[in-house]
Amino acid sequence: MKVIDISAWQENIDWEAVKNAGIEGVIIKLGEGTTLDEMFFEHVNNAVNYGLKYGVYYYAHASSIDEARREAYTVDQWLKTYIRGENPALGIWYDAEDNSMLEGINNVVYPIANFIHTMREIGYNYVGLYSSYNWLINVIDLEPLPKDVPIWSAQYGYSENSFAVENPNRICRIWQYTDCEQIGDMKLDCNIYYE
Secondary structure (H helix, E strand, O other): OEEEEEOOOOOOOOHHHHHHOOEEEEEEEEEEOOEEOOOHHHHHHHHHHOOOEEEEEEEOOOOOHHHHHHHHHHHHHHHHHHOOOOOOOOOEEEEOOOHHHHHOOOOOHHHHHHHHHHHHHHOOOOEEEEEEHHHHHHHOOOOOOOOOOOEEEEOOOOOOOHHHHHOOOOOEEEEEEEEEEEEOOEEEEEEEEOO
8 A cells, every 4th residue: 555654844734635646544753862743743633534544653863772772762652642552553663764873883773673672572563664775785784683573665766666675584564665756735755555
């Protein structure tokens, strides 16, 4: 199915146009650091009101295991406070793309894996990794990441999801194939979600 991903950068979404474009789901930015995304409530409410499945993503900065665990506890508190601790139907995604994550002494996969492990320990059963195809291939050492962790790969301008094709042993759940699909009056990130 087709899903969009949105944040506070997308303020005036034409939700009717989203539905009319065949979009069935939306992944909403929860926040980053200790700052909740200022459009989170509105976006979640609109997704629910328009009958769209939704997931959330958290923009990561952790360069150490301890920082990643702190980020997981922040996400847990927000989820418990704002959506009753539910496991969103389209998952909880750890968005690993910021260069601040590369400042640690170990490969960035260790903070990533520890965020996901901590969230699973708390009780969230659908937690995955979002990153660019470049990071997934050249920056993140995926070998230590459990094979059951779903991947959301961003790669624009290609006719196929290269990460999924090249890594058949990984669960590639989402492919972000563009950041400029015209929907109503807006250009939005658009994804293919593999059920």
